[in-house]
Amino acid sequence: MDMGIKGRVALITGGSMGIGGAAAILLAQEGAHVVISARREKELAESAARIRAEAGVDDVLTISADCTKDEDVQNLVRRVVERHGKVDILVNSIGAAKAGHFLKLTDADWEQSLALKLMGQVRTARAVFPHMEKQGWGRIVNVIGTHARLAEAHAMPAGVANAGLLNFTRALAELGGPKGVLVNAVSPGTVNTARLKYLRDNGVEYDLKTITLGRFAEAVEIANAIVFLASERCTYMCGSVVSIDGGQIKTV
Numbered sequence: 001m002d003m004g005i006k007g008r009v010a011l012i013t014g015g016s017m018g019i020g021g022a023a024a025i026l027l028a029q030e031g032a033h034v035v036i037s038a039r040r041e042k043e044l045a046e047s048a049a050r051i052r053a054e055a056g057v058d059d060v061l062t063i064s065a066d067c068t069k070d071e072d073v074q075n076l077v078r079r080v081v082e083r084h085g086k087v088d089i090l091v092n093s094i095g096a097a098k099a100g101h102f103l104k105l106t107d108a109d110w111e112q113s114l115a116l117k118l119m120g121q122v123r124t125a126r127a128v129f130p131h132m133e134k135q136g137w138g139r140i141v142n143v144i145g146t147h148a149r150l151a152e153a154h155a156m157p158a159g160v161a162n163a164g165l166l167n168f169t170r171a172l173a174e175l176g177g178p179k180g181v182l183v184n185a186v187s188p189g190t191v192n193t194a195r196l197k198y199l200r201d202n203g204v205e206y207d208l209k210t211i212t213l214g215r216f217a218e219a220v221e222i223a224n225a226i227v228f229l230a231s232e233r234c235t236y237m238c239g240s241v242v243s244i245d246g247g248q249i250k251t252v
């Protein structure tokens, strides 16, 4: 199936590893000009090498940026547009909110978590939105997470940020839809990435028995849905949040 992604310019924040890294590989395989961003240069270079090898492409741009800083985000989008003349797709896959016991999390922990997981996605979307609106086509895919709806005592900052992102996704979709900018989200359950180790090390407990499929997800399983939401095949989804949790959330 032709996804209509060939020639599109895709910016993937958090593209150096995990879900963002997997999405970048698949988007490059579909023919997108991929730009990956994160803070650490070494991990970005390693991800770019994987993308080149697995997608058989040369054209991968890496840009170091800290998405808690508006000037970094402005510079990031400016450089994408300078290089490619446009930005068609944004995948917002930055981590990571702090985990830990409520009484041990400080104001700074909460502020850093919301500054990245919630505001990082807000400010990146705000920076690309005018470009997409002007060209009358765009796809924004936010990576949220089941903690938006499944409250967990040791994952409060992630849960609060994710709940905010549900609202943000739907509200931005209302602005973008009439302009051809479709804003949607994926909401992964537990995914086998570096973040999972961090969450477990900080007291977040997982019971595989609560997951119908009896296992954690691999990053590529989330990336498959991201590619659809980023594609021309996605034409009538606007403010949708796609749960990819192996059957963990069972409420209707």
Ligand SMILES: NC(=O)c1ccc[n+]([C@@H]2O[C@H](COP(=O)([O-])OP(=O)(O)OC[C@H]3O[C@@H](n4cnc5c(N)ncnc54)[C@H](OP(=O)(O)O)[C@@H]3O)[C@@H](O)[C@H]2O)c1
Residues within 6 Å of the ligand: 013, 014, 015, 016, 017, 018, 019, 020, 037, 038, 039, 040, 041, 043, 065, 066, 067, 068, 093, 094, 095, 096, 097, 116, 117, 143, 144, 145, 146, 158, 187, 188, 189, 190, 191, 192, 193, 194, 195, 196
């Ligand atoms: N893994 C899970 O179980 C799970 C479940 C549900 C939702 N999610 C969500 O999925 C998204 C990706 O998670 P993941 O598991 O793929 O995480 P990951 O493997 O830890 O990757 C996180 C990415 O974000 C980047 N990042 C971190 N801080 C940043 C900052 N200040 N500015 C820019 N980039 C930054 C990291 O690179 P640098 O550190 O070099 O900046 C890295 O590329 C996150 O929003 C996470 O909350 C994950």
